[in-house]
Amino acid sequence: MAGYGELLRTPGVARIIAAQLTARFPNGMTSLAILLHIEQVTGSYGSAGLVLAATSVGQAVAGPITSRWMGLWGMRRVLTVTLAICAAAIACIAAFTLPLPAYMVLGLIAGLSTPPVQAAVRTIYPKMVNSRQVTPLYSLDASLQEIIWVVAPVLITFVATQIGTVQALALIVVVLLGGGAWFILSPEVGRVRIPRSRRSFGKVLGKPAVLLATVVGFLLIGACSAVEVGVVSTFGHEGIEAGLVLAVFAVGSLAGGLSFGHIPIGPWATARRMLIVAAGLGLTMISLNAWWLGATLAVAGLGVAPALAVIFAMTSASVKFSETAEAYGWIGTGQLIGAAAGSAVAGFLVDGAGPQGAYLAAALFAATGAIVAIVFVRGFPDLRDRDPSPIPDTEPVPTIT
Structure with a gap:
């Protein structure tokens, strides 16, 4: 913890972390x-569900595109335009009674214009600290983002059910504009300039580390x-057990990120951390008792934030600085598609086999991730004695002869 204090x-580090967490709070x-x-x-x-699907499709499509645009037109310009459009689309959903297709279009627009804050801040991080601090910073970021997924759903559910959905x-909209403005006006966002990428769109996925991080x-x-x-299928929507158990899962992730964030990242780091997640999730199928699920999910959570930290660090170390934002955009898109796939598969299995089906799906997803990390271990960089900062962009310098 002394390292995190330092x-x-x-x-600027504490300020930019707080600003980006606030800007991303609406995501939850x-x-x-x-x-x-x-x-x-x-x-x-x-x-x-159709409106929500349109929103999710928009977010998945926009991730790498808007992230790459930051290298063309600058972070502040892209973040400001997307922020304004996204806030306007959500405000229209709230303010007007419309036919379903119109709501779907607004949801799609809101998704397409989701500000690429995550890609921006993870591009900025290596420019703010020394090489020794980059990996712990990614770990701290991955850990603290659990606050979004614990607090935000509880807060918005309370407001929607007790006050109103409008x-x-x-x-x-208020948090989006306030948090977004705070992040955009942060000095680091104006100070760090992403060079224009000279490679065609999507080519960054040809980097083994980026592709593996996405998968x-x-x-x-x-x-x-x-x-x-x-x-949710185990405890239903009415009781508090579901929220408490999911909170324990998130707290486990937070604890894992803070505990393991200082450990140097080798090629086997991803496999070890995914195995922790898979082992914890595999144990959930033994019993649906709340105490048992809480304990096993706390174990599984210990590997979640550390695994995300490896993903961020290995991506940073494997691409040129001009490609980092797009790379993180693709990783974000992969995670959005993963969220949709995990929910869909688990939902079908719950209908057919009960709640245990969802835990089986979760364990299989995590186990497959561990297998991928083991089979393709040579594609994971060794960062134990290496600066995880992005590769500098170089170009010919004209000389007078």
């Missing part, structure tokens, strides 16, 4: 608020989404 005392609220609002307006969960969406991230987040479905 890290947070580095000029928007889907749930849209689901509750559209269901209330239309009276159909199916209609709400007010819940309005709250999201492992897909499988890891797929496992986490399947866990959510399993916990």
Whole structure:
């Protein structure tokens, strides 16, 4: 913890972490608020699901595109334009009673214009600290983002059910604009300039480390989404057990990230951390008792944030600085698709076999991630004695002869 204290005392680090967490806070609220609002307006969960699907598709498509744009037009310009469009689309969903296709279009626009804050901040991090601190900073970031997934859903559900869904969406717009403005106006966002990438769009996926990070991230987040479905199907929506068990899962991830963040990253780091997740999730199928699920998910959670930290660090160390934002955009898209796939597979298995089916899906997603990390271990960089900062961009310098 002393190392994290030193890290947070580095000029600008605590501020940029707080700003980006606030800017990303709506990510943990928007889907749930849209689901509750559209269901209330239309009276159909199916209609709400279609709007939510359109939003998710927009987010998945936009991730690498808007991230790459930051190298073309600058971070502040891209973040400001996407922020304004996204806030306007969510405000329109809240303010107007519209036919379902119009809600779907607005959801798609909101998804397409989701500000690429995550890609931006992870591109900035290596420029703020020395090489020894980069890996712990990624670990701290991966750990603290659990706050979003614990607090945000609880807050937005309370506002939507106790005050109203329109007010819940309005709250999201306020936080989106306030947090986004705080992040955009941070000095580091204006100070760090991403060079224009000279490679064609999508070529960064040809880097083995980026492709592996995307695949492992897909499988890891797929496992986490399947866990959510399993916990909700086990305890239902009414009781507090589901929220408490999922909170324990997140706390386990937070503890793992803070505990393991200082450990140097070798080629086997991803495999070890995914095996921890898979082992914990495999144990969940023994019993649906709340105490047992809490204990086993706490174990599984110990590997989640550390695995994400490896994904971020190995990506940073494997690409040129001009490619980092797009690379993180692809990783984010992989995680969004993983979340949708994990929820869908778990949902079908719950219908056919009960809650245990969801935990089985989660364990299989995580185990597959561990297998990928083991089989392709040579594709994972060894960062134990290496600077995990991005590779500098170089270009010919004209000389007078």
